Amino acid sequence: MIKRAVCPGSFDPVTRGHLDIIRRTAAVFGEVIVLVMANPEKNNAFSAQERAEMARIITADLPNVRIDIFQGLLADYVRERDIHVIVKGLRCSTDFEYEFPMAVSNRVLTPACDTMFFTSAAEYSHMSSTLVRQIAKLGGDFSSFVPPQIYETVKSRLSE
Ligand code: PNS
Numbered sequence: 001m002i003k004r005a006v007c008p009g010s011f012d013p014v015t016r017g018h019l020d021i022i023r024r025t026a027a028v029f030g031e032v033i034v035l036v037m038a039n040p041e042k043n044n045a046f047s048a049q050e051r052a053e054m055a056r057i058i059t060a061d062l063p064n065v066r067i068d069i070f071q072g073l074l075a076d077y078v079r080e081r082d083i084h085v086i087v088k089g090l091r092c093s094t095d096f097e098y099e100f101p102m103a104v105s106n107r108v109l110t111p112a113c114d115t116m117f118f119t120s121a122a123e124y125s126h127m128s129s130t131l132v133r134q135i136a137k138l139g140g141d142f143s144s145f146v147p148p149q150i151y152e153t154v155k156s157r158l159s160e
Pocket of ligand 1: 010037040072075102103
């Protein structure tokens, strides 16, 4: 019986789509760690602490979810903490092409840990943190993309 899972990501910022995956993961596993990480290919708009705080706010009603920050290899994080499942969301075929080599590589690095995927809900399949940042910076209404508790924070920070 697998009790713990980790949901890793940049969460820059966290979207309604991320929250849906976190909620569904929390319905299946006893404990879920939302892991705020650095993607080496991306320059984050929000600091790790800001991203973690937003994730904390929107998951406050989920008692089996906690937030952590890690700068390093995901494979090391899960091995050191004896975690056996990584959960990611899949929106479309480009997500699969991006996620598949990472999932295989993580398994090469830490064979005891598998990656599982939830397909995104239809109403969230178009959204991404990248689009949120773009719409926010250009003054558009992105309220349907992020949970309401963090909308003003994201808006004010990205319009600076
Ligand atoms: O939300 P993102 O940007 O798609 O998340 C990607 C992330 C942060 C999960 C991925 O880049 C990652 O795992 N970074 C940590 C460094 C690492 O382990 N890289 C090797 C992956 S095989």
